[in-house]
Amino acid sequence: MRSPHAWAIACRKPSGEVVTMQEPLDRPSEKHKWMGWPIVRGVMTLGYAMSLGYRALRFSANVAIEDVMQREVNSAHVETAVPAKRSETERSNTESTKTQASEKAAAISGWLAAGNVILSLAFFIFMYKYLPLLAATELKKVDPALGGQIMFNLVDGAVRLILFLLFIWGVSLFPDIRRVYEYHGAEHKTVFAFENGDPLSTAAVQKYSTFHPRCGTSFLMTVMLISIGFYMLVPFTTFWARFAARIALLPVIAGVSYEIIRFAAKHRGSLFALMTAPGLWLQRITTKPPSDEQAQCAIVALDHAMALEKEHGGELVIA
Secondary structure, three states: OOOEEEEEEEEEEOOOOOOOOOOOOHHHHHHHHHHHHHHHHHHHHHHHHHHHHHHHHHHHHHHHHHHHHHHHHHHHHHHHHOOOOHHHHHHHHHHHHHHHHHHHHHHHHHHHHHHHHHHOOOHHHOOOOOOHHHHHHHHHHHHHHHOOOHHHHHHHHHHHHHHHHHHHHOOOOOOHHHHHHHHHHHHHHHHHHHHHHOOOOHHHHHHOOOOOOHHHHHHHHHHHHHHHHHOOOOOOOOHHHHHHHHOHHHHHHHHHHHHHHHHHHHHOOOHHHHOOOOHHHHHHHHHHOHHHHHHHHHHHHHHHHHHHHHHOOOOOOOO
């Protein structure tokens, strides 16, 4: 969960214990006014979100790995310890081993998180930039009528949307990803309760919908749709020139999509709100009703973020 000047993450261990981390955040637009300009602020927000996502992923991976390692250490010491009394040296060695396990877990989680980010970016570019463009290029060879600027980019956009929807639906069939989608639903319910001024209790949070207009899923769907129009304006006709243009235009498309979603969230009866409707429909896949334990985890994260925001005298809103 993130507020304007703080963020927090909560992870539940298999034991049921909830582990948290919260940190203050600088708001770049407060130091550099140009970072708050329309379009630019969307790109900055996306970059910040990716940075926080990396740190959150690293923390959660560290919690999971450390928990496994410490259970293995405890098990090993239980098996080797004398049933009577363990000496001071043995207890000291146990604590030392646990510290080493924590340090090792942190190093492993760092590599895992970095690898995940790199693979995710590579996958995104290959799956949603390279493959759709390749498919549209090959279809143009089969039917030259598909080679016009409008038709070519409509085909390219259609392939991209189909791949995106198939991927989102396909991974939802995995139990672990379904659990992620349940936590996603818990996040949305908690944000809704907070924004409506309700107390952050499990019962109050569970009343709300899992579909939220400012969701990252809505952002991705908006990017997919907006990009079709942008690519129609690109005059290039060769494969690699078109591919390079798609990569170069990513920040601009992201910035425009951010502005549309932001406006739609504030003006839900506007035309822009209709443009974000497909993103809300898609949340029927990417969010699932959470358990009370999952909702409680989201509440803890939001409570910690807002407590830290209050310490810094900031506005208590969801960023």
